[in-house]
Amino acid sequence: MFLRSFFKRKSKITPRKLINNSFGKYEVIEPWEISEIKEVPSCIPKPSYSQSLVPRDGPKEPEIKDKNQIQSMRDSCNFAKQIFTHIKQYIKPGITTDELDTIVHEMIISNGGYPSPLNYKGFPKSICTSINNVACHGIPDKRPLAKGDILNIDVTVYFHGYHGDCSKMFEVEECDDEAKQLISVTELCLKNAIGICKPNENFSSIGNIIEETANKNGYSIVPVFAGHGIGTYFHGPPDIFHFANNFDGKMLPGMTFTIEPVLSQGGEEIKILEDGWTAITIDDARTAQCEHTILITDIGCDVLTR
Numbered sequence: 001m002f003l004r005s006f007f008k009r010k011s012k013i014t015p016r017k018l019i020n021n022s023f024g025k026y027e028v029i030e031p032w033e034i035s036e037i038k039e040v041p042s043c044i045p046k047p048s049y050s051q052s053l054v055p056r057d058g059p060k061e062p063e064i065k066d067k068n069q070i071q072s073m074r075d076s077c078n079f080a081k082q083i084f085t086h087i088k089q090y091i092k093p094g095i096t097t098d099e100l101d102t103i104v105h106e107m108i109i110s111n112g113g114y115p116s117p118l119n120y121k122g123f124p125k126s127i128c129t130s131i132n133n134v135a136c137h138g139i140p141d142k143r144p145l146a147k148g149d150i151l152n153i154d155v156t157v158y159f160h161g162y163h164g165d166c167s168k169m170f171e172v173e174e175c176d177d178e179a180k181q182l183i184s185v186t187e188l189c190l191k192n193a194i195g196i197c198k199p200n201e202n203f204s205s206i207g208n209i210i211e212e213t214a215n216k217n218g219y220s221i222v223p224v225f226a227g228h229g230i231g232t233y234f235h236g237p238p239d240i241f242h243f244a245n246n247f248d249g250k251m252l253p254g255m256t257f258t259i260e261p262v263l264s265q266g267g268e269e270i271k272i273l274e275d276g277w278t279a280i281t282i283d284d285a286r287t288a289q290c291e292h293t294i295l296i297t298d299i300g301c302d303v304l305t306r
Contacts, residue, residue, distance in 0.1 A: 013106055019236065020060060022178075024177075024284060026132050026148055026150075026175075029132050029280070031278060032142045033140060033142045037125075038102070038105050038118070053119050056232060058229070058235065058237070060237070062249070065254045069162070069231065070256075070295060071305060072160050072161060072162040073293070075162070076162040078304070079164060080157045082155070083107060083108070084100045084166070093100045093144070093145055097129035097140035100127070100153070101127050101129070105126040110155055112159070114241065115156070116157060117165050122276070124139060125140045128140075129151060130152040130279075132150060134147055134278060134287070135222050135270050135287040137278060138197075138277075139206075139275060150171060150179045152269055164293060164304065165291065166198065167260060167289055179288075181284060182263060183288045184259060185219055186263045186290055190291070194259065197251060198300045198301060199251060199300075202250055203238055203247065203250065206240055207240075207245045208244045212244070213245050223241070227241075230258060238257055242259075251296045253296050257293070257305070261290070262287050262289040265285040265286050267283050269282040291305075
């Protein structure tokens with residue numbers, strides 16, 4: 001369990017570390033100071049962990065949702081995807097990820113939702129913001145965005161009792177060709193994975209096609225981050241692995257889950273920083289991630305966050 005005081009990071013007075021090699025030209029990210037945890041009005045329905053920091057157990061097996069549950073998933077996912085339309089206008093050099101977090105937080109609570117990451121196992125913010133060499137779970141802080149940064153924003157909302165989850169890559173003004181290609185191939189990996197989703201398809205097919213697509217284009221998969229089942233619970237079965245595998249499990253109509261591959265320009269190894277969340281690449285390579293929540297239908301799949 002994480003305590004709130006644990007996250008009062010301070011800005012480091014250290015020289016900027018700049019990369020200019022085959023990975024491209026960009027700044028290596030280090031954590032800056034973060035602001036206090038934001039409050040959510042008492043009138044807004046909250047998930048189980050909003051105070052305890054500990055989520056309730058999800059189902060033991062992948063859940064087959066009924067018509068009403070699927071409609072609730074559609075509502076939460078539709079809300080989540082609308083946030084990207086709203087936030088895009090603010091992403092420019094000089095704004096901080098802490099300010100972006102505030103904008104999203106206010107948008108969510110003003111519409112009666114709860115920002116799912118907030119207090120989940122102690123996470124101190126309402127969105128995840130992962131820049132350049134940060135592979136996943138970056139904590140919004142007071143570092144101003146710089147021209148050429150690439151930024152993943154991961155948004156999940158708890159709305160009418162269900163979570164909707166998606167993430168998207170953004171260029172800060174404009175990035176170099178190496179970053180553009182990384183983002184493009186990551187989006188292609190997600191597209192190809194979604195394309196094979198249908199009833200009775202193996203879950204392992206997702207990882208197989210993602211790794212094949214990534215490797216074909218010269219990138220590696222960061223294997224430690226997986227997609228997941230989602231519903232009234234933030235994370236549950238099935239586990240969706242993004243690397244080649246032959247694990248058991250088949251898709252069935254009514255299942256909802258996320259696909260969210262992380263691609264690296266370099267190696268697949270990462271380390272977690274002292275805040276317990278921020279995952280950075282060992283070799284300072286940039287990464288990209290994109291994510292959708294998927295519903296398996298009787299004839300194929302429906303991308304609920306597109």
